[in-house]
């Protein structure tokens with residue numbers, strides 16, 4: 198099925214709660230439908246910009262979108278292969294990511310539980326390489342199915358070719374706009390392995406039996422305590438990526454700020470939490486008109502009601518300036534500006 202709308206409000210499709218419109222919004226429920234949409238665009242010589250969105254939890258619109266927004270409603274969770282250790286599951290790009298995590302937990306499949314409650318859809322998980330509590334989705338993905346926008350050819354891309362790195366993939370960089378993801382195959386374990394040594398996850402689980410459900414609930418509780426609910430206050434989770442810096446700069450800063458938290462990356466690099474730096478700059482809980490920095494997690498910028506994209510962008514720029522002035526570090530948005 199293909200559903201087409203014109204002059205369409207994107208309010209329900211962006212968690213920042215921006216009241217913007219798209220000239221055209223097209224939703225499809227199968228790979229064939231998507232190919233048909235792309236074929237028709239080519240035949241008609243359509244040249245308006247195309248934007249593919251998922252749950253809209255990582256987007257910031259600067260204004261109305263003068264083009265066509267495509268949204269996958271391709272559903273389905275199918276076991277493709279199984280052995281005694283693992284299961285390979287192909288999931289439609291339009292499935293809600295957290296519904297898939299719930300499915301994994303219910304089937305005693307290990308690996309996705311630390312990624313509980315991340316907003317967004319399956320297709321975007323493979324673009325953004327979503328991560329939380331020491332887990333990254335790149336470690337579960339085996340293959341990405343996508344359609345080539347220029348030819349409507351369906352391709353299967355092995356995870357090894359997706360150039361995955363912290364919040365990065367080839368789909369955000371070299372291949373930006375080239376493919377539309379239609380399904381993602383994940384490999385989940387069948388034997389109990391837990392990763393609970395990140396942050397206060399172990400502490401949150403203390404006194405409870407260690408099960409997939411318990412980890413899922415603990416992650417939910419921690420997230421709920423820090424991250425604002427987008428249904429109540431517009432936001433896109435972490436606004437900035439945590440910067441990876443040279444170890445020499447890190448050592449120098451650590452001398453100045455002995456309590457500075459950090460994550461090891463490799464022999465030459467260290468990752469520093471941007472939220473901590475923004476907090477140290479005094480931004481936590483502050484507002485700039487209708488936008489502000491969340492009072493429980495400084496990495497999150499919030500729409501305090503009725504704000505526009507440029508207002509969020511101006512706040513982001515002010516925060517970036519202060520972090521650069523105080524720490525000498527450039528921080529970059531994780532959120533995609535449209």
Ligand code: EPU
Nearest residue numbers: 329330396434435437438439458470472473476494495496
């Ligand atoms: N911190 C502060 N003040 C703050 C925020 C953080 O001092 O206002 C300190 C914390 O005390 C902690 C450190 O900074 O020592 C890291 O904070 P936290 O554990 O909250 O994680 P984060 O690095 O800020 C990342 C991800 C989140 C993910 C959490 C948990 C990025 C950009 N963000 O945040 O992902 O949920 O770790 O794993 O990597 C997202 O991408 O949208 C997102 C929410």
